[in-house]
Amino acid sequence: MVRLNNYIIKLLKNKLNSTEIDGNNLSLLNKGKFANAYVFRYSQGNTDLTIKDFTHCPWPVRITLGRFMAKMEYNTIKLLEGTPGVASEAFLLGKYSVVFSYVRGTPLSEIQKKDIKLPKEFFIELEKRVREMHKRDLVHLDLRNLGNIIKGEDGNPYIIDFQSSLVTKYLPKKFRKILEDSDISGVYKCWKLVCSEKPDSEKEKFLEDFNKLRKIWIFRGYPLHRAMRKIKRKIKRKINKTSK
Numbered sequence: 001m002v003r004l005n006n007y008i009i010k011l012l013k014n015k016l017n018s019t020e021i022d023g024n025n026l027s028l029l030n031k032g033k034f035a036n037a038y039v040f041r042y043s044q045g046n047t048d049l050t051i052k053d054f055t056h057c058p059w060p061v062r063i064t065l066g067r068f069m070a071k072m073e074y075n076t077i078k079l080l081e082g083t084p085g086v087a088s089e090a091f092l093l094g095k096y097s098v099v100f101s102y103v104r105g106t107p108l109s110e111i112q113k114k115d116i117k118l119p120k121e122f123f124i125e126l127e128k129r130v131r132e133m134h135k136r137d138l139v140h141l142d143l144r145n146l147g148n149i150i151k152g153e154d155g156n157p158y159i160i161d162f163q164s165s166l167v168t169k170y171l172p173k174k175f176r177k178i179l180e181d182s183d184i185s186g187v188y189k190c191w192k193l194v195c196s197e198k199p200d201s202e203k204e205k206f207l208e209d210f211n212k213l214r215k216i217w218i219f220r221g222y223p224l225h226r227a228m229r230k231i232k233r234k235i236k237r238k239i240n241k242t243s244k
């Protein structure tokens with residue numbers, strides 16, 4: 001772990017062209033397993049950054065999925081630049097890390113654990129921000145995960161973790177609509193779980209219908225997720241075989 005911290009600090013020093021970068025300002029936020037990133041925060045004065053790093057992954061994963069995911073997140077954040085509620089200042093760090101601004105606040109997963117409820121305005125704004133993202137031809141596809149939405153210090157919703165996102169520009173309209181609806185169903189799910197006021201009957205109905213569709217969906221999950229899961233499983237099997 002110390003080696004990884006030092007490596008990240010070295011890369012940051014080079015990239016930001018600064019000798020003031022100090023390892024003491026680097027902290028681990030989340031230790032992802034296998035093909036998931038280690039997430040760090042680097043905070044010093046006006047610099048406050050999130051670093052998602054895949055260096056720890058077994059090398060076959062690192063040089064394929066890891067590299068791909070870092071790039072994917074970078075490209076997405078760049079594409080969404082200027083959209084309210086999305087991190088900014090994205091850049092790639094080395095081959096296996098992506099860096100973007102740190103959002104000060106609390107993820108909804110923590111808010112739910114503490115049984116705190118948020119006002120409905122928060123979710124109205126969240127829906128607005130998600131629809132704004134859709135207008136830019138992008139779906140997130142992991143908004144049902146409460147860890148991917150942060151209540152910022154300004155009280156507003158912020159969306160993070162664009163690893164599973166997808167550009168919808170060239171998709172058939174019907175398919176695009178299903179994917180966008182799946183994001184909206186994520187918003188309403190969060191609304192149901194963490195809001196002081198239940199969603200209105202129209203939204204409840206939307207959620208109910210979408211959940212039914214999810215169950216019978218022939219892909220049994222999002223195609224991209226399924227493909228990713230399949231690749232991860234294959235790589236894992238190969239690694240287990242070679243380490244035996």
Ligand SMILES: Nc1ncnc2c1ncn2[C@@H]1O[C@H](COP(=O)(O)OP(=O)(O)O)[C@@H](O)[C@H]1O
Nearest residue numbers: 029030032036039050087101102103147160161
């Ligand atoms: N930009 C950010 N601002 C603040 N916290 C973040 C940011 N990005 C990630 N985190 C924290 O790190 C955790 C894991 O990051 P995430 O991008 O969701 O990775 P994973 O792919 O492992 O789910 C989040 O739940 C959140 O607590």
Ligand SMILES: [Mg+2]
Nearest residue numbers: 145147148161
């Ligand atoms: Mg996440």
